[in-house]
Amino acid sequence: MSTDSELAALDARHHVHGQTDLRHHAEHGPTAMTVAGKGVWITTEDGRELIDGFSGLGCTSLGYDNARIADAAHAQLSTLPYAPTFYGRTHPTVAALAGRLVNLAPGEMSRAIFQCSGSEATDTLIKFLWARNTARGEPDRRVFISRWRGYYGNTVASVSLSGQPHMHAKFGLPLDGFMKTETPNYYLNHIDGETEEEFSQRMADDLERVILESGPDKIAAFAAEPMQSGGGAIKPPEGYWPRMQAVLREHGIHFHVDEVVCGFGRTGNRWGSETWGLEPDTVSCAKALTAGFFPMSALLFKEDLYEDLQANADEIGVLGHGFTYSGHPVGAAIAMETLDIYDEIDLVGHVRSVSEGFLSGCEALLDHPLVGDVRGVGLFCGIQLVDDKASRRLFDPALKVGQRVQDHAHDRGLYLRAIAPDRISFMPPLIINSEEIEEATRRLRGALDDTWKDLQS
Ligand SMILES: Cc1ncc(COP(=O)(O)O)c(C=O)c1O
Structure with missing residues (x-):
């Protein structure tokens, strides 16, 4: 095994890091090589112990050591380390997880599909709503609205939905048909003298402006995190969500709630949707679903969407969508154990x-x-x-x-x-x-x- 400094040099020379200043990395090497973790503490290669104030990337809900999760992973790896979920095949753990998640979810969800990342959950959402609208004879209902500074992932479609200009620049993105409304950052964006409620009304008015600009019958969905995370931990101001939801209801717009960060307790309820009284039509979750111990995400939706996908599949023969590692047995076992732990430790x-x-x-x-x-x-x-x-x-x-x-x-x-x-x-x-x-x-x-x-x- 190479020494730590040799490994840092290899990293600087060969490993490409996302969301990183590439020149700085190539010249100076990694900020830190994390070598171990315990509780909320992480240890870097120089022996330094740091408190993790960002949960890895918002995912390590249970910290960095958990014997039960390690045992659950080991047991699953020793029994069934992989199983496909294509062609109607399944395995016990993912079936149990699907049933459990739809029951836990906000709203009346009845279906779950699994991916490895939040980005893939977002892409799955976008594809499913496009497919649903085709099934309903509304193929032009394709526009997605989201908020500046919102973050839903980094694949071509999910980053188009995201409102982070530096992730669009130089990539020729976003794709057409991804419209943006204001970010509800009251502190920075309110006009002097404007109350939170007045500001929230202005945000809702802007949402309505975008809806009308596109035409409500062209809109596939409005997508949002309950509290913006990648945008800078932006707490919604007073009156924001009731006003935004009123506009969505008035124009019959599908509401997708991204619970990738807020889900499983971050905001003091199981879901951010509970904290702010959101009524989602679809929900995505990831990160704390497996406490960050395994890459896994889920898109949860209602029966009507399933029926529309089914109508398409009747015509084509299959749901033409899926990933090799969807519903991975080890991820599913870790998610089941994680959810048990969440309940047991309250x-x-x-x-x-x-x-x-x-x-x-x-x-x-x-x-x-x-x-x-x-x-x-x-x-x-x-x-x-x-x-x-x-x-x-x-x-x-x-x-x-x-x-x-x-x-x-x-x-x-x-x-x-x-x-x-x-x-x-x-x-x-x-x-x-x-x-x-x-x-x-x-x-x-x-x-x-x-x-x-x-x-x-
Ligand atoms: C709210 C939200 N949605 C989606 C994603 C994308 O998840 P992933 O990085 O697993 O693709 C993130 C990532 O941080 C996120 O914060």
């Missing part, structure tokens, strides 16, 4: 019990000269850094203030993510305890102090 109850301390710890950072806004729910918080609090003026992007906080946090033993423009997304594993929250918040304040000193000099 994970949602735990999130609620530590959430107040977490949020008040974050809110206390408002006294820091760099922090303009703190908004969160459950164990999910966005912290906005600003150059001037009174005018909410952002920093010059060239100063990379968010990146500096992220780097100083790393040096102080806290892994966090900064999302442009200079917004810190703080979402630790859902099993984190109060002492660990306090320690993480202390380290974050230290990173803010370090950054402040940088900027002063």
Whole structure:
């Protein structure tokens, strides 16, 4: 086995990293080589121990060691390590998981299809709704509406649905027919004097504008995360979801809710849909479905969509869609064990019990000269850094203030993510305890102090 520095050199030379500054990586090598994890702590190759303040990528709900999940995976690997789900074939674990998930899901879901990633769940949604509309004699009903800064994945269609311009640039994307409405970032985007309710009405008006611009009969769906994650942990303002849903209902628009991050407890309920009273027509989930221990996602939907897909399959012979690893037995076994653990430890109850301390710890950072806004729910918080609090003026992007906080946090033993423009997304594993929250918040304040000193000099 090569030494760690040789491995870092191999990584810099041969391993291509997504969402990474490629030149910086090739020249300086990896930020850190993570070698182990326990609880909410991760260990890097230099022996440093960091608190994971971002749950890996929002997925490691149960932290980094879990003997039960490891045993469940081992048992499944030893019994049936792979089984296809094409051609009507199945295996016991995925059948049980499908039944369990549709019962847990928000709304009246009755069907589940599995993929390996959130992106594939989004692509499956897009294809299924296009196919459904063809079955219904509405082949032109193809437009998808989503929000700027929303994130639904990175495949060609899912990134078109996503509202992240830097993921479209240079790829010739988005595809046609993916329209955008405003992002509900009240703090940065409200007009002086505008209340949250007034701002929410403006957001709903913009949704209606986009619907009318496209024509309601051309719209396949509106898709949204209950709370935007990749957009920077943007908590919906007061009155936002009731107003948005009223517009959707008025124009008969299908509502897809992406629970990939919010699902399984992040917002203090099993689903973000529960936290904000959403009434989805379809739901996607991933990440905490397997606690991040295995790549697996699910798209959950109602019987009427299944019937439309069935009508197409009657004509063609099959549902012409699927992935080799759909409903993988090891993923399904891990998901079943994960859901058992969530129930047994009452994970949602735990999130609620530590959430107040977490949020008040974050809110206390408002006294820091760099922090303009703190908004969160459950164990999910966005912290906005600003150059001037009174005018909410952002920093010059060239100063990379968010990146500096992220780097100083790393040096102080806290892994966090900064999302442009200079917004810190703080979402630790859902099993984190109060002492660990306090320690993480202390380290974050230290990173803010370090950054402040940088900027002063
Ligand atoms: C809300 C949301 N949906 C979908 C995705 C895409 O999931 P994946 O990276 O597994 O393709 C992500 C990824 O972070 C996400 O945050």
